[in-house]
Amino acid sequence: MSTSSNVFGLLRQQNAKTAISVALLAIVAVGLYRLLQVGKRDPRLPPGPPTIPVLGNAHMIPTTGLGLKFQEWAQQYGSIYSLKVLNSTFIVLSDPQIVGQLLDKKGVIYSDRPPNTVAMHITDGHHFSFEQQGPSWKLKRAIAVRHFSPHKLDTHHFKVQEAEAVVFMNNLLDDPDRVFDYARLYPVSVACSLLYGHRAKDLNSFWFREFYHMMEKWGEVLEPGANPPMEDLPLLWYAPGVWRSRMHEVKKLRSTLWSKARKIVDERRQRGDKRDCLIDEKLDEVEAQGKDSWPLPEFAFNNLFGELVEAGADTTANQVLTIIMALAKYPEVQRKAQAEIDAVCGPDRAPTFADFDKLPYINCIVKEGLRWRPTARTAIPHRVTKDDWYNGHLIPKGSTVFIAVWAMHQNEELYNDHLKFNPDRFLQHPKLANEYASSPDYHGRDHFGYGAGRRVCPGVHLAERNMWRITAKLLWAFNLKEPLDPVTGKVVPLDENAYNSCILVSPLPFKLRVEPRSEAVLQTVKREKAEALAFMSQYGN
Ligand code: HEM
Numbered sequence: 001m002s003t004s005s006n007v008f009g010l011l012r013q014q015n016a017k018t019a020i021s022v023a024l025l026a027i028v029a030v031g032l033y034r035l036l037q038v039g040k041r042d043p044r045l046p047p048g049p050p051t052i053p054v055l056g057n058a059h060m061i062p063t064t065g066l067g068l069k070f071q072e073w074a075q076q077y078g079s080i081y082s083l084k085v086l087n088s089t090f091i092v093l094s095d096p097q098i099v100g101q102l103l104d105k106k107g108v109i110y111s112d113r114p115p116n117t118v119a120m121h122i123t124d125g126h127h128f129s130f131e132q133q134g135p136s137w138k139l140k141r142a143i144a145v146r147h148f149s150p151h152k153l154d155t156h157h158f159k160v161q162e163a164e165a166v167v168f169m170n171n172l173l174d175d176p177d178r179v180f181d182y183a184r185l186y187p188v189s190v191a192c193s194l195l196y197g198h199r200a201k202d203l204n205s206f207w208f209r210e211f212y213h214m215m216e217k218w219g220e221v222l223e224p225g226a227n228p229p230m231e232d233l234p235l236l237w238y239a240p241g242v243w244r245s246r247m248h249e250v251k252k253l254r255s256t257l258w259s260k261a262r263k264i265v266d267e268r269r270q271r272g273d274k275r276d277c278l279i280d281e282k283l284d285e286v287e288a289q290g291k292d293s294w295p296l297p298e299f300a301f302n303n304l305f306g307e308l309v310e311a312g313a314d315t316t317a318n319q320v321l322t323i324i325m326a327l328a329k330y331p332e333v334q335r336k337a338q339a340e341i342d343a344v345c346g347p348d349r350a351p352t353f354a355d356f357d358k359l360p361y362i363n364c365i366v367k368e369g370l371r372w373r374p375t376a377r378t379a380i381p382h383r384v385t386k387d388d389w390y391n392g393h394l395i396p397k398g399s400t401v402f403i404a405v406w407a408m409h410q411n412e413e414l415y416n417d418h419l420k421f422n423p424d425r426f427l428q429h430p431k432l433a434n435e436y437a438s439s440p441d442y443h444g445r446d447h448f449g450y451g452a453g454r455r456v457c458p459g460v461h462l463a464e465r466n467m468w469r470i471t472a473k474l475l476w477a478f479n480l481k482e483p484l485d486p487v488t489g490k491v492v493p494l495d496e497n498a499y500n501s502c503i504l505v506s507p508l509p510f511k512l513r514v515e516p517r518s519e520a521v522l523q524t525v526k527r528e529k530a531e532a533l534a535f536m537s538q539y540g541n
Pocket residue numbers: 128129130141144148191307308309311312313315316319375376379380381382448449450451452453454455456457458459460462463
């Protein structure tokens with residue numbers, strides 16, 4: 001080989017090395033550039049807290065208490081702002097007009113749910129509240145809306161609600177220290193009677209004990225911010241942490257709970273005991289039309305009833321507890337409501353929902369409970385399915401859209417003297433919450449306790465009637481007071497800010513004094529209990 005060919009060979013090798021180095025550098029530079037774009041806020045988005053490369057605002061998202069944080073950011077960045085979590089965009093809304101303009105008016109594109117890896121893993125991809133728009137969600141929504149329509153409630157289910165509310169009055173009278181448990185027993189018993197045909201008769205009942213055991217953990221799992229953002233970085237699925245063991249535990253608990261519920265129903269039906277409830281109605285349909293007539297998998301059929309109990313029990317219990325605590329703390333509200341009730345009902349009967357029009361202040365108390373301490377401080381996030389614009393800001397397709405319920409409800413401009421529990425603020429809102437939620441007068445909305453748009457709570461009619469009945473009956477029967485210190489005999493003030501922190505917040509357990517308003521009332525309370533239990537015996541006593 002000649003010297004010149006050696007030199008050319010060396011040069012060629014040198015060029016090839018240089019080219020590879022340049023290519024590698026370019027790849028690294030492009031990769032780095034791309035990485036640095038992750039977490040960056042597109043200038044067309046609504047404003048928001050400053051981002052850092054890659055994480056965006058992920059490091060600022062608290063693992064608990066996001067609803068409160070939303071309020072802080074709303075004060076800084078306004079009533080529509082954005083957050084970046086890696087490649088995802090969160091849009092946070094805290095103005096009734098904007099919520100109405102987007103979630104209600106453009107419901108077609110604002111009614112999806114963001115993917116929730118943990119929830120979908122736990123529920124095997126089927127959960128009414130968290131699943132994405134599609135035939136399964138539509139079917140579930142149609143079933144729930146029909147079963148809990150105002151007509152069906154007021155002509156059919158009302159007897160169960162009235163009876164359980166009477167039982168609740170009696171439970172509270174017998175053991176006021178267990179107000180926390182009994183407030184939870186009431187809605188789970190109503191829901192399980194109407195859905196499964198079985199009431200939760202006491203605190204040892206399967207329907208109470210095992211349900212709340214599961215729900216406490218489920219609530220922690222579901223809180224926004226509680227799990228790593230696997231939706232953006234699937235590798236985080238393998239990240240260690242308490243979230244992981246909690247997820248597996250809830251999956252097991254939940255599956256055992258609703259399978260057992262179904263088994264109880266099947267065994268009952270095999271004994272020829274068919275009951276007036278949704279699962280029996282659907283099982284009768286399936287039996288008549290054949291198994292294939294039901295368009296969802298068997299486990300999704302089973303879980304649907306459980307999903308409705310999950311959505312309806314804790315929420316209602318938390319709001320009932322808020323109302324009771326507020327009544328004990330604000331005796332002037334009790335006096336005003338009792339004057340109204342006394343003009344309508346004597347001591348011989350407790351108010352019923354048929355008295356709704358004559359007792360407008362009770363409706364105001366229910367609304368103020370939902371305004372003052374909404375159990376779902378961030379509602380459940382929606383997802384937008386198309387690029388959209390609001391006031392010059394881009395809301396990109398796929399963004400997660402939050403209703404900052406707490407931030408709105410604690411906004412002094414929207415609710416004057418917002419820290420105070422003051423039902424009077426709703427005197428001009430005599431209708432039930434669903435009427436305002438479906439009205440195009442967005443500014444006239446009472447509150448956002450049930451969310452908004454096409455995902456608005458389908459249990460609203462049941463929930464409103466549950467809370468109204470409890471409030472009216474308790475105020476008719478009792479004076480509710482803050483507890484006394486057993487040693488000093490002095491009043492122990494209830495802390496109106498003592499709430500837990502999870503997806504559905506609830507007051508921390510508290511004690512209460514319950515004083516019957518008269519001997520005559522007391523006799524009526526006891527008499528009505530016997531009638532209520534006789535009626536409820538069809539759901540197992
Ligand atoms: C005071 C009681 C209740 C409160 C405060 C409440 C609140 C809420 C909220 C904030 C949402 C999310 C709405 C949104 O995405 O914008 C929701 C959804 C839902 N609620 Fe309720 N709820 C209550 C009672 C009930 C009851 C009694 C049931 C049924 C028995 C129920 C069933 C559901 C279901 C199934 C969803 C999911 C709807 C969907 O994703 O399409 N809720 N609720």
